[in-house]
Amino acid sequence: MGGCGKTTLAQYIYNLNKQDFESSSFVAEIGKHYNKHDPLNLQKKLLRDISPKKEIEISSVYEGTQKIHKVLQIKKVLIVLDDIDDQDELSALLGTNAFPTQSKIIITTRLLDIHEWFRTISWKCWVHELELLNDLESIELLSWHAFGSKIPMEGFDELATQLAKYCGGNPLALKVLGSSLLVSDENLHKRNSMIEIWRERMDSLNSQGDLDYKIQDVLRKSFDSLPLDRHKQLFLDIACFFVGQSEYMVTILRGDLYAKSGIMTLINKCLLTVSPYTSKLMMHQLLQDMGRKIVCDESTDLIKRSRIWNDDESYRLLREGDVSDSIEGLALDLIMIKEAMGEELRIYEGIANSVRWDIG
Structure with a gap:
């Protein structure tokens, strides 16, 4: 990747x-x-x-x-x-x-x-596939860029571990995010202020996938180089809805030939993996956040985006009856509907017809 x-x-x-x-x-x-x-x-x-x-x-x-x-x-x-x-x-x-x-x-x-x-051309070729960093290597690289040392500064251990886990062993992400959260002053008051900044950054990453533009640009190269627009749409579908789901679910939704060939293309571009034991679609956290950010960048207006994966946002749109031809798919936990039945929740037909998939 x-x-x-x-x-x-x-x-x-x-x-x-x-x-x-x-x-x-x-x-x-x-x-x-x-x-x-x-x-x-x-x-x-x-x-x-x-x-x-x-x-x-x-x-x-x-x-x-x-x-x-x-x-x-x-x-x-x-x-x-x-x-x-x-x-x-x-x-x-x-x-x-x-x-x-x-x-x-x-x-x-x-x-x-x-x-x-x-x-086909008989060149002697040896292929070396790079592995992402392990947990210890990730902490060390992050620490060098954030603290100028091999280990996290006192008080930052847990936050550094969380940030390294989010980066998933990607060296670029560890370097960029570490440098953006540089802690160079050991003054206790300033250090406590930086701890709060780190917490806010982690909350932003966990809730919104708010990637640094340097990371986004590098990751997006693989997306932009996909040969067909339908491959891009399939990647966005999976990033928004189907990570952790069986690959057969996408086959049902998209059609046999399209889904199978599209998944193979995404795997070859290092944008997707399929678990050999469970056949579940797996995607690196950074790639999933990159895909979701592409959708968020479509519009600042929620109903003008093509995909909505947040349960609360989907529930609000359906409850208020906001209709948009832009919405191609949304996800909603059915438990929310059952709990809201006392409010006489109505799923407006206009929205039901405008989305590509049934809620579930």
Whole structure:
């Protein structure tokens, strides 16, 4: 997933080893720049780094690929291709045919099926899937950025544990949130004030999923790169309603082919996992909050949003009879309706027809 440290690790390996190669190149954020710039620009950047010729003239992507091949066959080169979103981006830089070379090429990507890219072109490929930090590592990273030490400052132990748990081992989130809650003054009065700020921040995260924009932007890259709009809609459905539910529930609601292929796409983009034992849909807390924030950003007016997952908000809309064509789905605990029957609760037909799913 975004923020887990792929680029950081690749940069570390690159800096540690580039002196052992004749030349080297670190091509950053390819997925971001590939759509905005002609692939020729990426090829020129790579060739300027690894080729003895600094004036690079390329008339076509094919010509650029051939020149890259030629350099890699005669020189020992270290290359990092960072943030590859699509096989076409890789093909534009390396082509589709394997060739003899002593060069080493590191690729970072959010996609899990990268094995398939290399199966057809016989490249030797070793895949390393990054793991998120464990509890002890999370506390340590958070503490370095929040307190400048390996452990939390006195009085912050419980709050630091809660914040680290919320981040779920994501290094970027731990770094950003820790830095935003920096405690640098050990003055008792100021420290007590910071404790209250930490508590308010935790309440905000737990109740609203109020992510820092730096974290939101990184996580959203995977969402924005989904190939079809229906994949995005399925992700938002799951983030708002179906985390922890059986994957078969989505199949029933969305249709067999659509749901199954959509779930596979979300898994490949590291936006979703399915428990192998229970077949339940699982999503990292940060990704779920990112998805819900996308829905909240649709409008400041609740009835103009596409999805409503808060029981109290759903109950209020149904009770007051607010009708909106924007609402595609809502969740409501039926116990609330049973308890409110004494108030002669009416579920207005207009709303019932406007939502995609029955309440339940």
